[in-house]
Amino acid sequence: MKSSRRSFIKKTTAIGAAASLSSLPFSLLGKTQNNPIKIGIIGLDTSHSPAFTKLFNAENPKPELAGFRVVAAYPYGSKTIQSSMDRIPGYIEQVKELGVEIVDSIETLVQKVDVVLLETNDGKPHLEQARAVFKAKKPVFIDKPVAGSFSDALKIYKEAEAAGVPMFSSSSLRYQKNVHAVRHENKIGKVLACDAFSPATLEPSHPDLFWYGIHGVEILFTAMGPGCESVTRFSTPDSELVVGTWKDGRIGTFRGMRSGKHDYGGTAFGTDGNLFFGPFEGYEPLAIQIADFFRTKKSPIDPQETLEIYAFMEAADESKRRGGVKVRLDSILLS
Known part of the structure; x- marks a missing residue:
């Protein structure tokens, strides 16, 4: 297997x-x-x-x-x-x-x-x-x-x-203007770190972060790119903090808010400055990507990156179950 x-x-x-x-x-x-x-x-x-x-x-x-x-x-x-x-x-x-x-x-x-x-x-x-x-x-x-x-x-x-x-x-949050610019327009030079956040309400039938946490995690991966090696998760009654370590030593975090009214966004830190993400800008940017995909039949996202996002969330769940220990993504991807 x-x-x-x-x-x-x-x-x-x-x-x-x-x-x-x-x-x-x-x-x-x-x-x-x-x-x-x-x-x-x-x-x-x-x-x-x-x-x-x-x-x-x-x-x-x-x-x-x-x-x-x-x-x-x-x-x-x-x-x-x-x-x-x-x-x-x-x-x-x-x-x-x-x-x-x-x-x-x-x-x-x-x-x-x-x-x-x-x-x-x-x-x-x-x-x-x-x-x-x-x-x-x-x-x-x-x-x-x-x-x-x-x-x-x-x-x-x-x-x-x-x-x-x-x-x-x-997620539509991948295509917020500043998120997209950091990834595709070299807006702040090389990305050194990113702190992303979003609501993370729960749906009992789904793994913890899959329901709404996916939005903030997708922001994080759009800014940082693939290559996350391990995650560690810290929980409070009101929020979840997932700390990811990338293979090149960079650190990216996702904070999921459990209750109250919270927006979607974050901050990316680069060699040429930092840039704030948010608030939510609607569905039109994603619709444009979908239209181009339907015309060309070429995905704008490497499938490995999408699978890594879901492995990140599942590894975060495993870290929580095990009391906040570090969990490697390859234990999910290659299990």
């Missing part, structure tokens, strides 16, 4: 870009507003679904979002998390008003669309839902959390690769 997992994780450039234009049953080239790339949504139990629909189905969308239209949606969605289930009827009505057809199964959905947004707020059914999309050979964006466990996240990426289906997953 270790050798199988190790060989998969090393093949980072192949995942998400395995399928060529000619191998898919449609072309994403030359699409216009009159002949758009048809998007299907799985899961109307999250505010992300109507938010993305409004962006793509706008009368005059941003140029980067032009040539797409959300045409169909399968509402479910969590059937066990009450706070998610209760939102489904209202979000059904919202997307119907934007011209979206509601369908009764994922199998029906994939027959009507070119690409898929897997938006189900509950990460537990993502593996089963993604398998139906992979079978249909449709490029797919999977919203956070990519799955309800690291094990399922790894299976999703491996099965996407085996099926030759492009996919990627991300």
Whole structure:
């Protein structure tokens, strides 16, 4: 099992870009507003679904979002998390008003669309839902959390690769202006450290940080890049502090706030200064990345980095269970 997992994780450039234009049953080239790339949504139990629909189905969308239209949606969605289930009827009505057809199964959905947004707020059914999309050979964006466990996240990426289906997953916080600038525009020179924070409310059915902590952890990894070697976790009744040590000796921290009203952000420290992240800037920057992914079928994020993010969170849980001892990420990635 270790050798199988190790060989998969090393093949980072192949995942998400395995399928060529000619191998898919449609072309994403030359699409216009009159002949758009048809998007299907799985899961109307999250505010992300109507938010993305409004962006793509706008009368005059941003140029980067032009040539797409959300045409169909399968509402479910969590059937066990009450706070998610209760939102489904209202979000059904919202997307119907934007011209979206509601369908009764994922199998029906994939027959009507070119690409898929897997938006189900509950990460537990993502593996089963993604398998139906992979079978249909449709490029797919999977919203956070990519799955309800690291094990399922790894299976999703491996099965996407085996099926030759492009996919990627991300929190919208990765694409805040300053976060993106630190990573891609050398805004503060080499990043020496980062302190990130976000709400970290709990959902008992998910590993601790997977539910909302993912947002702040994704900020941390966007700034620091991959290569975290170990984590140590410290807990109080009101917050969680996870200290990560990178292979080059740099230190990055994530602070998750359990209660109260807290924003998403952090501070990155570089050789040319420091930069503050936050507040949340909405879903449009992520939608633009999704649109580019649907056109090119190339993930903007190395799959190994996404898997490392989930290994970081699972290692943080293990550290907490063991009273705050240091836990190596490779004990998760290669177990």
